[in-house]
Amino acid sequence: QVQLVESGGGSVQAGGSLTLSCVASGALPSTYCMAWFRTIPGKDREGVAAVEADGSEIIDEFLEGRFTISKDSAKNTLSLQMNSLKPEDTGMYYCAVDLGAGECPGEDGMDYWGKGTLVTVSP
Numbered sequence: 366q367v368q369l370v371e372s373g374g375g376s377v378q379a380g381g382s383l384t385l386s387c388v389a390s391g392a393l394p395s396t397y398c399m400a401w402f403r404t405i406p407g408k409d410r411e412g413v414a415a416v417e418a419d420g421s422e423i424i425d426e427f428l429e430g431r432f433t434i435s436k437d438s439a440k441n442t443l444s445l446q447m448n449s450l451k452p453e454d455t456g457m458y459y460c461a462v463d464l465g466a467g468e469c470p471g472e473d474g475m476d477y478w479g480k481g482t483l484v485t486v487s488p
Contacts, residue, residue, distance in 0.1 A: 366391050366392060366477075367389060367390070367391040367392060367393060367462060367464070367476070367477040368389070368390050368391050368477075369387055369388070369389050369460045369461070369462065369477055369478065369479035370387065370388050370390075370479060370480075371385060371386070371387045371458065371459070371460045371479045371480070371481060371482040372385070372386050372387075372388075372482060373385040373386050373445075373482060374458060374482030374483045374484045375483075375484070375485070376485040376486075376487065377450055377484075377485070377486055377487070378486070378487050378488075379450060379451055379452055379486055379487065379488055380449060380450065381450050381486070382446070382447060382448045382449075382450065383447050383450065383484060384444060384445065384446050384447070385401065385444065385445040385447070385458055385460075385482060385484075386442055386443070386444050386445075387399070387401070387442065387443040387444075387460030387479060388440070388441060388442050389441040389442070389443070389460075389462055390441065393441060393462075393464070394464055394466075396418040396419070396420075396466060397418050397462055397463060397464050397465070397466075398415060398416070398417055398418050398462060398463040398465070398468070398469035398470070398475075399415065399416050399436060399443045399460070399461075399462050400412065400413075400414065400415035400416070400443075400460070400461050400462070400463075400469055400475065401413040401414050401415070401434065401443070401445050401458060401459070401460060401461075402458070402459045402461060402472060403454075403456045403457065403458045403459065403484075404456050404457045404459070404481075405453065405454075405455065405456035406455070406456065410459070410472055411425070412425060412471065412472065413425055413428060413432065413445065413458070414428070414432055414434035414445060415434065415469045416434060416435075416436040416443060417468055417469050418465070418466050418467065418468075418469075420436075420438075422434050422435075423469065431447065431448050431449045431450075432445060432446065432447050432448070433445070433446040433448075434446075443460060445458070447484070450484075450486045451486060452486045452487065452488050453486075454484060454486050455484060455485050455486050456483075456484060457481040457482070457483055457484075458481060458482050458483075458484055459478055459479055459480075459481045460478070460479040461475035461476075461477065461478045461479070462475065462476055462477050463475050463476050464476050464477075
């Protein structure tokens with residue numbers, strides 16, 4: 366079993382910044398995919414950013430430039446730095462892991478999920 370705990374969500378005004386963190390614990394392999402997804406009101410859950418098992422970083426093309434992802438492998442911690450936040454970034458942000466050694470799968474392929482952390486961006 367793997368446990369994921371997200372933190373760092375909150376309320377900010379447009380243009381502000383937040384840093385989300387996700388700590389993984391439990392039966393983790395030495396390398397694995399760790400990713401952020403989000404659910405925005407009125408939309409399906411979507412991928413935000415991920416760190417592949419080989420350490421490669423992936424960010425949604427529409428968020429690149431505002432969002433940065435990083436991973437501290439020694440601490441099994443994934444961070445998402447979000448700058449220049451917009452009201453349309455409001456939503457629930459989830460951390461997920463895939464324990465395989467290959468590329469990060471999509472939402473349906475992730476093995477474990479956190480409970481999420483809420484981000485609210487006001488105009």
